[in-house]
Amino acid sequence: MSSNEFYPxxxxxxxxxxxxxxxxMGDDTLLLVWDAPNxxxxxxxxxxxxxxxxxxxxxxxxxxxxxxxxGELAHHTGVRIAAEATVFTNVAPxxxxxxxxxxxxxxxxxxxxxxxxxxxxxxxxxxxxxxHIRHRHAEGVLRGVIVASADGQxxxxxxxxxxxxxxxxxxxxxxxHTSWAVNSEIFTFVDLEEIPGVFREPLPRxxxxxxxxxxxxxxxxxxxxxxxxxx
Numbered sequence: 001m002s003s004n005e006f007y008p009x010x011x012x013x014x015x016x017x018x019x020x021x022x023x024x025m026g027d028d029t030l031l032l033v034w035d036a037p038n039x040x041x042x043x044x045x046x047x048x049x050x051x052x053x054x055x056x057x058x059x060x061x062x063x064x065x066x067x068x069x070x071g072e073l074a075h076h077t078g079v080r081i082a083a084e085a086t087v088f089t090n091v092a093p094x095x096x097x098x099x100x101x102x103x104x105x106x107x108x109x110x111x112x113x114x115x116x117x118x119x120x121x122x123x124x125x126x127x128x129x130x131x132h133i134r135h136r137h138a139e140g141v142l143r144g145v146i147v148a149s150a151d152g153q154x155x156x157x158x159x160x161x162x163x164x165x166x167x168x169x170x171x172x173x174x175x176x177h178t179s180w181a182v183n184s185e186i187f188t189f190v191d192l193e194e195i196p197g198v199f200r201e202p203l204p205r206x207x208x209x210x211x212x213x214x215x216x217x218x219x220x221x222x223x224x225x226x227x228x229x230x231x
Contacts, residue, residue: 035149
């Protein structure tokens with residue numbers, strides 16, 4: 001296996017039960033976990049609308065970027081580093097037909113997908129992402145981790161532990177929503193739009209720092225109705 005091979009797991013086990021743990025990697029690994037619901041929410045907040053194809057991330061570009069990071073890590077450590085990437089997503093009731101082409105496209109690129117039914121508003125994939133990171137760490141193969149999410153509350157404790165052990169931690173997201181990582185002294189932050197080719201068109205980014213003279217609408221980060229589930 002080359003030092004920057006993009007390897008999401010054993011394809012022979014792609015349809016394993018969700019109750020089973022992921023196939024052991026065996027090689028030193030740079031791990032990317034992608035929080036699809038959270039990234040979509042952040043992207044929608046920037047766009048002020050549901051993302052279209054022009055503003056959906058291109059996962060082939062993300063994959064090439066991860067391979068490059070794995071190669072850099074291999075160069076610095078002097079050991080072979082495999083790249084593993086998994087997208088974690090929820091599947092809404094009666095939403096399988098809509099999401100299936102996207103899931104198949106991800107798998108064809110080389111990403112593993114962890115899909116979880118969205119049974120309630122509180123059915124999130126965050127615990128599964130944390131469990132997967134901990135699993136790879138327990139195997140002793142984790143040499144770097146990239147988390148694509150703006151949700152620091154669920155990841156910061158674990159990622160801080162890893163950084164304290166000397167494992168490089170990178171947060172991938174949008175600087176508007178990830179100030180906890182942008183200002184961190186122990187994490188590396190990469191804005192998603194900095195990855196070459198990740199978007200077909202530039203994002204229409206407006207913040208309090210670059211308001212037009214005529215003003216701008218800043219959309220909510222989540223629906224107001226979600227307050228009902230916070231009780």
